[in-house]
């Protein structure tokens with residue numbers, strides 16, 4: 001086991017998030033808001049699926065890809081090359097790059113999400129393939145985590161990852177990945193584009209596609225809550241039984257679309273920034289996202305580096321100050 005092995009540190013991001021916010025201990029006083037439905041993250045017990053599931057592969061169970069996946073490019077879609085240098089500069093996972101502590105952390109996080117996707121009853125399976133990446137307040141690392149999660153999941157066998165920029169007020173995914181702007185989800189919801197599949201951008205990272213936010217309007221939340229949105233969003237998972245849809249969400253307490261998106265998603269990955277997120281914000285955010293049954297906390301501890309605007313590492317690795 002090398003020095004970067006997760007076993008060397010104090011548990012996974014999920015466990016440390018639970019520890020940070022005193023999960024499992026009785027509260028000193030009753031919380032001021034309705035008791036949220038989150039609980040200490042636990043690996044669900046394995047349940048044999050009724051029918052063979054495409055996600056039930058040895059590679060997924062171990063959290064590692066066994067061989068390079070085959071890239072299938074659908075005809076007629078936009079294609080784009082992901083800017084590896086931008087990923088490197090942003091401190092993100094670089095496809096094909098060396099295995100970093102960050103990559104190891106996201107292997108653990110994605111495995112939890114994939115296990116939940118596999119473990120739910122067949123009736124909820126399609127919904128469980130939709131993961132909303134959210135946080136209580138702005139700037140807590142949602143987009144950072146959504147991109148890293150998508151890159152990590154795309155390395156799995158037998159999946160297609162669709163990263164959806166659903167932060168309509170502050171769409172960041174395309175610029176972070178170096179992908180040119182184009183039509184997206186809002187254009188489909190407004191009816192300007194008939195089919196969401198036509199807006200999807202195939203990337204040069206095998207098994208990773210992106211759905212841009214599209215053209216803003218004043219009624220984004222209403223459009224998201226519409227029957228058409230239900231059809232469009234359900235269609236994203238229905239179009240491909242191997243597809244996992246990751247939504248980069250707006251912050252739960254600063255924008256209304258997050259709670260509407262939680263109605264659609266089967267899992268929420270709630271990013272908690274260790275140096276910023278307050279416990280009351282966390283409780284309020286989980287209450288707002290309560291429409292989603294599976295809420296997982298991920299602790300993102302970033303620290304400003306001396307002498308620059310660069311942020312540091314994930315909590316617990318102790319390499320944020322010097323080892324970059």
Ligand SMILES: Nc1ncnc2c1ncn2[C@@H]1O[C@H](COP(=O)(O)OP(=O)(O)OP(=O)(O)O)[C@@H](O)[C@H]1O
Nearest residue numbers: 090091138139140141142143144302311312313314
């Ligand atoms: N663990 C991390 N390591 C390095 N940089 C990070 C980390 N987490 C976040 N950052 C950086 O912090 C900044 C804010 O993160 P990000 O944009 O992902 O937050 P956000 O929650 O999506 O913000 P917004 O609500 O404005 O959309 C970005 O520059 C991002 O690259």
Ligand SMILES: [Mg+2]
Nearest residue numbers: 142143167172
């Ligand atoms: Mg963002």
